[in-house]
Amino acid sequence: MTTENDHRSDAAHSGPAPLPSSGQVGGPTAPGTRRTGATEPAHGSSSLRVGQIGLLEVIIAAVVVAVVITGATTSRFFSLDNARAILASAATVGITAVGATLIMIVGSAVSLAIAQTATVAAMVFLSTQQLGLGVAIVLAVLAGLGLTAVQGAAVGYWSANPIVLTIASGFAVGGLATWISGGSTIYPKVKAYSSLNATPLGVPVAVYVLAGVALVAQWVLRRTTAGRQMYLIGENSAAARAAGLPVGRVTAVAWALFGVCIAVSGIFLASFNMSATSSLSGTLTLDATAAVLVGGTAIAGGKGSALRTLCGVVLIALISDLLLLRGFSTGQQLLVKGILVLFVVIVVHLSSSRGRR
Amino acid sequence: MRRLLTRPETLVPAVSLVVVVAIFICAPPVTGADLTRFDVYNALQGFAPLGLLTLGLGITMIAGEFDLSVVGTYALGGMVAVETGQSSALLGVAAAVAVGAAIGAIQGGLIAKLKIPSLPVTLATYIALLGLTSALSGGLSKTYTNPGATFWVDKTVVTVFSPRSLITLAAFVAAALVLGLTKIGRELRAIGGDRRASRVAGVRVDRNLVGLFTVSGTLAALAGALLSYSYASANPDPGLQPLVLAVVAALLGGVSLTGGRGLPFGLLAGALSVALLAQVAAITSLPDYATQLLYAGLLVVVLGIDAPGLRQAIDRLLARSRARTSLLADASNQAGSVSDGTTGLS
Numbered sequence: 001m002t003t004e005n006d007h008r009s010d011a012a013h014s015g016p017a018p019l020p021s022s023g024q025v026g027g028p029t030a031p032g033t034r035r036t037g038a039t040e041p042a043h044g045s046s047s048l049r050v051g052q053i054g055l056l057e058v059i060i061a062a063v064v065v066a067v068v069i070t071g072a073t074t075s076r077f078f079s080l081d082n083a084r085a086i087l088a089s090a091a092t093v094g095i096t097a098v099g100a101t102l103i104m105i106v107g108s109a110v111s112l113a114i115a116q117t118a119t120v121a122a123m124v125f126l127s128t129q130q131l132g133l134g135v136a137i138v139l140a141v142l143a144g145l146g147l148t149a150v151q152g153a154a155v156g157y158w159s160a161n162p163i164v165l166t167i168a169s170g171f172a173v174g175g176l177a178t179w180i181s182g183g184s185t186i187y188p189k190v191k192a193y194s195s196l197n198a199t200p201l202g203v204p205v206a207v208y209v210l211a212g213v214a215l216v217a218q219w220v221l222r223r224t225t226a227g228r229q230m231y232l233i234g235e236n237s238a239a240a241r242a243a244g245l246p247v248g249r250v251t252a253v254a255w256a257l258f259g260v261c262i263a264v265s266g267i268f269l270a271s272f273n274m275s276a277t278s279s280l281s282g283t284l285t286l287d288a289t290a291a292v293l294v295g296g297t298a299i300a301g302g303k304g305s306a307l308r309t310l311c312g313v314v315l316i317a318l319i320s321d322l323l324l325l326r327g328f329s330t331g332q333q334l335l336v337k338g339i340l341v342l343f344v345v346i347v348v349h350l351s352s353s354r355g356r357r
Numbered sequence: 358m359r360r361l362l363t364r365p366e367t368l369v370p371a372v373s374l375v376v377v378v379a380i381f382i383c384a385p386p387v388t389g390a391d392l393t394r395f396d397v398y399n400a401l402q403g404f405a406p407l408g409l410l411t412l413g414l415g416i417t418m419i420a421g422e423f424d425l426s427v428v429g430t431y432a433l434g435g436m437v438a439v440e441t442g443q444s445s446a447l448l449g450v451a452a453a454v455a456v457g458a459a460i461g462a463i464q465g466g467l468i469a470k471l472k473i474p475s476l477p478v479t480l481a482t483y484i485a486l487l488g489l490t491s492a493l494s495g496g497l498s499k500t501y502t503n504p505g506a507t508f509w510v511d512k513t514v515v516t517v518f519s520p521r522s523l524i525t526l527a528a529f530v531a532a533a534l535v536l537g538l539t540k541i542g543r544e545l546r547a548i549g550g551d552r553r554a555s556r557v558a559g560v561r562v563d564r565n566l567v568g569l570f571t572v573s574g575t576l577a578a579l580a581g582a583l584l585s586y587s588y589a590s591a592n593p594d595p596g597l598q599p600l601v602l603a604v605v606a607a608l609l610g611g612v613s614l615t616g617g618r619g620l621p622f623g624l625l626a627g628a629l630s631v632a633l634l635a636q637v638a639a640i641t642s643l644p645d646y647a648t649q650l651l652y653a654g655l656l657v658v659v660l661g662i663d664a665p666g667l668r669q670a671i672d673r674l675l676a677r678s679r680a681r682t683s684l685l686a687d688a689s690n691q692a693g694s695v696s697d698g699t700t701g702l703s
Binding site for chain 1: 472473491494615646659
């Protein structure tokens, strides 16, 4: 909980203040709404804000307590095997979700082309197995990076609408993938990928990669110039542009990193399934977006963190696992997940001091 | 008249419909097939659910919102209609529409009263509705055993229509009348254009938003109900494809994603364009990937029309090539964009 708390207050500081000091509890002061470009007086006086964050924490604590109590009364929930299962199920979606956090922070909302891009990366990875694991990984990552960075450049430099753009890219990428693969399944002859399915210390490699990716993303967001600029651009892109920030470049960088994450997810999906078809990635798009939202990243941008997304991923995996153990159907699990996302979106919105309209 | 035609909300749908109809008429002879009445009928059958989804999504987009949940309501509507309408088809449709309206009203209420952006709310609702639909049916498709209703919704009326496509057309006419003859149409565009200003000007933003989402939920549930009657089964997970096609149709219909622009007849033209294109792909047995690339190309065109940054870049390029004093023109352009930025700050 401590880390989560830290990062929540971090996020509260992630407004335009150049050097957020840790003791201060004030909302971002300058930003107006992105939609109207006008500003609303910062009504987040510090006491009010503390009260609201308190509410948010109380609610999150309640959710955690509810999960723990339900877990304690469910047989086999608190076991090492189950913990491993939860982590394993969270890993693939989690890696993409961490990347999606970056583009949501920079203000590009969501990408609807995630599944197709992951599939392409998976196909590239499997069809280059004979070149060795390292080369195959590099080529797959380059494919994901290239496809996604182009979209990021269009969003950043031309202010193209990300939703339409990613729908179009989804069609284009999916269509090209089917065209080139001839619609057939790719079964590699050489199985260089098998080392990715290993489970050192009983935990799949993907989980370690997820932890690494989340830490790197967190470092980029908190400690690099580009990362700090992502928050500023997401908060108010017009102001960021006027202030001379390289909006186009930073947006493209965020998307490029996102593309790397998608490709890594695709690589693990391919290794796990040992083959790639055009429907490989299934519900990755929605799962990743849901995880980012449950992590409390604001869809309008400017707020959020990679570690919070990690918490969102684990929370969703925990709850799904709990429901599975209690014998609920896939549909019921999905229903609970949707309600959870809705709930978090509302709570995060209410606890934020920004008036959006 | 000329001004009317050059506005994007009429120009884009008019051009797309003309182009697509031309393709529709020309494609069969090129590939050696005959264009039959049945092709037109089939295109309209595809238009029936797509049109309702496009209308629902499109009117929320005019008001600057984005109702992603329509495809969830669509799935749930189909399932509810099949579950409750085995004996009486009308009862099934009524139940589906009531459920859709209730879901829309709740979402609209949340979005309006709490001032939450609609994308995350409707995304969450979409996931929840998909789960609910799947939980209702145990994850399987549900068969509809009322051949009378299945026959009725698809029977041929006036050679190319069916009750399903006529209901969709009627919905468009009703929407055009309501938005054209009452102040609601102007209010929606005002809400989409500048919400704060329209609130100040006395537009009842909240009430309009709740109504809007209620209508879009109703239309989506109706589309799902009629489609599952036609297929004689309800599918718990239609995927994102219906939504994506509805977005394509709405954008071809001249709606902008930033809101404040669009007309019901434009949406009608957009939905017809997409339905005709799908039928062309079916007639010419175009491979699936080619259809996908086609939609991607269409969207890129729309995106080019809609992307402010790209337009500025093109304008700048044109200005540079046109004016001899290219340096001056560019400088004033830049000065303009900087002062725009500062007004956004103040």
